[in-house]
Amino acid sequence: MTLKEKFHQWLRTEPFNLRDAVSLREAQCEVIADEFAIEFAEWIIKKITGDRLFKLKDNLLEEFKKEKGL
Amino acid sequence: MSHRNLEYLNKKRVIYRRGPINDKPSEEFEWGSFYESGTNECYELFRSKAKIPTYKSLKWHLYVIWYLNPDMDQNAFEDIARFICNKNNGFVTFNVSEQLLQSMMYEVSLKDLDEPPYNKTRKIIFKDNCKLTVTEKLAIVGKMIGKTKKVSESDIYEAMLYTNDLGKKITIKNLADHFGCTSRTIHRNMSNELKKEKELLNQSL
Secondary structure: OOHHHHHHHHHHHOOOOOOOHHHHHHHHHHHHHHHHHHHHHHHHHHHHHOOOOOOOOOOHHHHHHHHHOO | OOOOOHHHHHHOOOOOEEOOOOOOOOEEOOOEEEEEEEEOOOEEOOOOOOOEOOHHHHHHHHHHHHHHOOOOOHHHHHHHHHHHHOHHHOOEOOOOOHHHHHHHHHHHHOOOOOOOOOOOOEEEEEOOOOOOOHHHHHHHHHHHHHHHOOOOHHHHHHHHHHHHHOOOOOOHHHHHHHHOOOHHHHHHOOOHHHHHHHHHHHHOO
16 A cells, blocks of 8 residues: 555545544554654665664654654 | 464454344355345454455444453453554554544444444355365355346455455456456446455455
8 A cells, every 4th residue: 555545544535523533633644654664764774784674673763753853 | 464363362252253143044055054135144353364454444343343242341342452453463454543542442332232333234154164265155155146146235345355365356357257247237336435445455465
């Protein structure tokens, strides 16, 4: 599934009838962005180091987001 | 593709499958039962290899679990919901935010257990121990439904799931060939929702 399709699922086609639909959508979009950031970071490191099994440490993205105020 | 961890649900004795309780089959076979007018009473979660691809489907799965396990308390339900929503456990294709999880659990727990969750109509129900291969099951579905000359949306969905289980791409043409009808008949009986489901199943291959 492309990134656009992933966002589309939450932004347009899901049947949210709740009062807090907007914040739920925002939370899900953040999950997709986080997923993308982690996958991309791991991909880059694997490319540079050749370490195919490289995995980012848990909570590293959270630390980064906190540091940058994201 | 990660393997779906059903062992956890089994260990916790969660009921996620139940056959029809009131509807009687029109015909019974060694491999299972045929319901000419269809039955809505059969709940068989996680029967195909396809993972849960959408929010709507995820909420339905959680609702069915809540319905099939009336003795389950709120804490046990939360535990199961969290497990299913964790992408690493192989049930869903997407990660679920904490906020969405909380909202879903709240909504599901408000549902009236006397009212069965909406369910797709099924005409053919295979026995768990029937030992047929997916190809053989698909052939039976095509033969039995073809005989009735009425291809419904649920029949198409059923064939779509088996085709996906075989690792094959679902096309209108192969569905039409399967039921011995025209592509137009398939198009006519496919809602937009089912067309979207077809795309999602094909993407999961």
